[in-house]
Amino acid sequence: MICDVTRRAFLKSSALAAGSTLVLPGSLRAELPGKMQWTAADVGSSGYIEATAVANALIEQHGSRIRVVPSGTSVGRMMMLKSGRVSLGYLANEAYFATEALFDFSSREWGPQDIRALLGREALFGIVTTGKSGLNTIADLKGKRVARIQAHPSTNFKIEGVLSFAGLTWDDVEQIEVPGYSQGLQAVLDGTVDAAGAVVGASILREIEASSAGIGWLPVPADDAAGWDRINETAPLFAPATMTQGPGATPEAPVPLVGYRYPILSVLAETSADDAYDLTKAIVEGYSLYKDAAPVMANYDINKAGHPPYDAPCHDGARRYFDEIGIWTDADQAWNEKRLARMAAVQEAWTTATEAADEQGLPDKKWAKFWESYRSEHL
Known part of the structure; x- marks a missing residue:
């Protein structure tokens, strides 16, 4: 694998203005929605440039209109995904932190988030x-x-x-x-x-x-x-x-x-298997159109990007597609099952911890330390 990508190389790739709408000619296919919104890091970042490159490919092939909404913070990107404002997030390690209720996501307002990965570019x-x-x-x-x-x-x-x-x-x-x-x-x-x-x-x-x-x-x-x-x-x-x-x-x-994976192309767990399958398939089949957008795009080769470990479990719809094209392995499945079990344990621990805190009348300002201690003892 070749990883010799600098910010300068990324910036040679075309990037749209913040919040602009990508519109290229193409033929609409029923598998993808006519309009989609994604989120990625700030304009000029590698994540934003990669997202726009992939979006351009899907627009050319499917005729969908895709708006990439930039956000300079992990909480901002996760908030857009959680609220349904976007259907796909080009996430960094906030995908892991959100599933584990760590750091910014350890507050009572957040807690463990139920998200899934479609694929992830190796870094x-x-x-x-x-x-x-x-x-x-x-x-x-x-x-x-x-x-x-x-x-x-x-x-x-x-x-x-x-x-x-x-x-x-x-x-x-x-x-x-x-x-x-x-x-x-x-x-x-x-x-x-x-x-x-x-x-x-x-x-x-x-x-x-x-x-x-x-x-x-x-x-x-x-x-x-x-x-x-x-x-x-x-x-x-x-x-x-x-x-x-x-x-x-x-x-x-x-x-x-x-x-590790950056970005991790992430969706909510509630995303339907068919929608996740169609989007994953479209991204994979568009590879030839975006693989030369920047040197790092070679790592979107599905033989690399279609295998965990990811920051979150692989979505069933994406996994179905990987099974279909013959790349999903027993080791991948074992990792995914273990990761799903871990997420379930974190979610259960969060529920139990919040119930215990409520019974004690624990003020919110003491929650972070309480949750950190509870995690350490039970997870």
């Missing part, structure tokens, strides 16, 4: 350092300075998952607070932290690579079963993946990292 994440840091394994991070991003649970959650590969937690490293994701990578370049979490494709990684210290990645080898068991206890949405081309990697010297 790569790892712990980056410099070539002269002296760090060679995840275990070497013990006692070292690791960037922790303020108000950015998605990246911090991923770092926590990778740390668990070596049996470490945030308490085992020196946490260095930084104001943003880019600042964490800049801190690696400046030498003010020893390591930071990085999504492969961030442009500053090339700067680290070109620096006098060079770039280094802490490997997460797929054959370490015990390490991966620890990761998946923390984050079942992660799977082994390999960077074969990018900052610090070549086909001759690949780097084993963590694979």
